[in-house]
Amino acid sequence: MKDVQHYDPQEIDRVMRIAPVIPVLVIDDVGHARETAEALVEGGLKVLEVTLRTPQALDAIRRMNLVPGAIVGAGTVTNPDQLKAAMDAGSEFIVSPGLTQRLGEAAIRAGVPFLPGVANAGDIMRGMDLGLSHFKFFPAMANGGIPALKALAAPFYQCRFCPTGGVSLENAADWLALDPVLCVGGSWVAPKGASPDAIARLAREAAAL
Template sequence: MTTPLTSVLAGTRILPVLTVPSPTTAIPLAAALAEGGARCAEVTFRTDAAEQVVKAMAAHGGLTVGAGTVLTAEQAERAVAAGARFVVSPGFDEEVVAKCRELEVPVVPGVATATELMRALRAGLDTVKLFPAEPLGGPDALRALAAPFPQARFVPTGGIGIDRLADYFAEPSVLAVGGSWLAPVALLECGDYAEILRLTAQAVERSRP
């Protein structure tokens, strides 16, 4: 990879995970996240508007925007063409990893087991997404998985809320924490960007050492 994920994250330890139903939401959402202190965001490819949202949020300029829930190499290609600077997948897929290498963007595959982590490490990746983190056992599961693999860095995502941040950040292997609680669909649908800003600022503050 030409750009390490640590550079893409720009020092932040919070990765908002966004499922955005409409591209009209993109600019005010980007503004709220940036004002709240976020430096990057993951736009999930779970809606028909995902590519347009990536493009609009990337154009805002206040955030480094990536694509999440990327399941195929073709999706990765479309995401990067729309402006995604990194790619996140819920699982490990060789074709997605190969396409991201070709496109020279960081890729963060999801893992839930030691076997999947070993495959990712063998592919030359040192940062993975622990997913779904809370159903898998939370920080206890992360700690157990990290112990045999000290070279691995984790971005736990899935079911995490503000009350669990300190537990995850206490683990040295955690690079960042991803979460959808920062901008849930309900807040996006009613346009409550002030609350999104508040939640983001709260998370960023608690992520500081």
Template structure:
């Protein structure tokens, strides 16, 4: 389930790369910074190759993002993706992922889409684009009628507001590209990605009651151990 992944990963990098080689470098830099997962988006033709290359990195759990149809689900899983993230809600995608046993995180922006997701057994949804939709205060209000439902805000999330989102009881994790800026990838500044990853985990670990404090159900890359190390540095 996607909840198992999120329990050990309070921040999920949203990765956009133009080559498998860049993807490999990004994945290694994220792991060095203590982050053990990455959502590689289908925004470039290199997405499948990048997923394939990154999936070979020991300890890195790779997902596919910006998945908008069932064909992309199959292609992503064939390349090594272990979970799927969509920018909107598609019943076809959710059903297909469920049938294949692939964790899925669909985006839902209002009560109607949330209720449609609940009907299909979804327990956690993506909230995108979070800042455009009103930020943490809007998410707090939207979540009130749906106790027990988890939200993963993405879109406009960064170091300045990460703690605001993770402080919400309904938020197990946040996603965003601020840890993997395009300029760092373009210029090969992998150390910058590592630094931003460590910074994000420190912020997450400082928020009482957020996902960083919860037991990890999927700890394939030792995410919780790395977060503990950061707390004691």
């Protein structure tokens, strides 16, 4: 793994510490992408994850990159081709729902801040073999919630996590109280059809956690 030395885990650590919540965004209408990003940044959430779940996602990343203060990344990245497309669109970090060696090696070669999804000890060990130490615990609630992450994090004391999946305003503070948790990912801060004012208000609530 000669490429590991070029990957700096402190870069994703820095991204994860900027705000307590990373909005997980599914953009159906690229026309609203910029105003959504503006509302989130205004509310104090600067790190934005645009999931590659819609055909508009890459265009949305390009538009959101125009918003001052926004740090825009791509989520739901599952293979090296998507990784390249996301980076070509200006993604500043990459999030994946899981971890394969092929994707992990591609992200490390690219030197991009990378947050792969893990669900069990084997996933974390695979990531550590690649030189990674920061992970998305996903899907967080379906995987057993806080007790599961506590048990999983104990033997991997050097790792840090961003729980995503079932995290809400109601339970986010409980997740954030865990030492290995640097931030959480959530879609509640930008619900479908919400106005920019409503999104900014939700972002302010989340940023205060």
